[in-house]
Structures are given as C-alpha cells and as structure tokens.
Amino acid sequence: MRKLSFADLDTGDQGPRFTNVLPGHVTDRGGFRIYPDRNHRTHDGPGRHTHPIPEVFYIVQGRGEIEIEGEVVDKFEAGDAILIEPEEDHHLISRGEGPLAFVWMHLEPVE
Numbered sequence: 001m002r003k004l005s006f007a008d009l010d011t012g013d014q015g016p017r018f019t020n021v022l023p024g025h026v027t028d029r030g031g032f033r034i035y036p037d038r039n040h041r042t043h044d045g046p047g048r049h050t051h052p053i054p055e056v057f058y059i060v061q062g063r064g065e066i067e068i069e070g071e072v073v074d075k076f077e078a079g080d081a082i083l084i085e086p087e088e089d090h091h092l093i094s095r096g097e098g099p100l101a102f103v104w105m106h107l108e109p110v111e
Contacts, residue, residue: 001068001088004081006058021083022054022107030105032060040094041067048089054107055084057092062100067091 043049094100
C-alpha cells in the first residue's frame with residue numbers, strides 16, 4: 001500500500017494511464033461509492049478481499065483508516081490517493097463525521 005496525493009496521479013497526455021505511479025498500467029474499470037455511516041468498513045464480507053491487479057482509491061470526501069492484512073496501517077482524508085498492491089487484503093474504514101466518498105479504479109497492465 002502506498003498513500004499518494006491526487007497530483008501524483010497526473011497522467012500527462014497519456015489518457016487513463018498512470019505511468020508516473022505504475023508504469024505501463026491503464027484503468028480497466030472503476031466506480032464511485034458513498035458510505036454515509038461512521039465506522040463503515042468497505043468489502044466487509046467473509047474472508048480476505050484481494051485482487052490480482054493494483055487498485056487505486058481517490059478520497060473525495062471524509063476521512064478514516066486504511067486496513068491492510070487485518071492491521072490499520074495509515075489514516076486518510078479527502079484529497080489522498082491510496083494505491084493497493086496486487087493480492088493485498090484491503091479495507092477502508094470511515095472515521096469522519098460526514099459521509100465517506102471515493103473513486104476506485106482497477107489498473108491493468110498494458111501489453
């Protein structure tokens with residue numbers, strides 16, 4: 001896991017390629033989520049939540065904690081970007097008074 005800023009996600013003229021953060025990757029799919037409740041933990045199903053590819057979260061509103069492999073490893077707030085490495089078990093936990101809103105993106109390598 002790496003915590004970045006929105007400016008770190010600059011793509012220049014490469015479209016949806018994050019060459020400065022992850023050389024050779026493009027956004028494969030993504031979405032926007034809002035969790036209105038304090039203490040909401042994302043991906044809160046049974047077992048681990050992992051992907052074989054990197055995932056980026058961009059925090060639009062709110063603040064909270066980043067949980068990796070069952071341990072809280074850092075905090076986040078609006079304006080932070082979080083890069084999850086492949087196969088890391090990951091969750092965001094809302095700790096703010098208002099809603100947590102974020103964009104998520106799965107990144108695929110370019111061949």
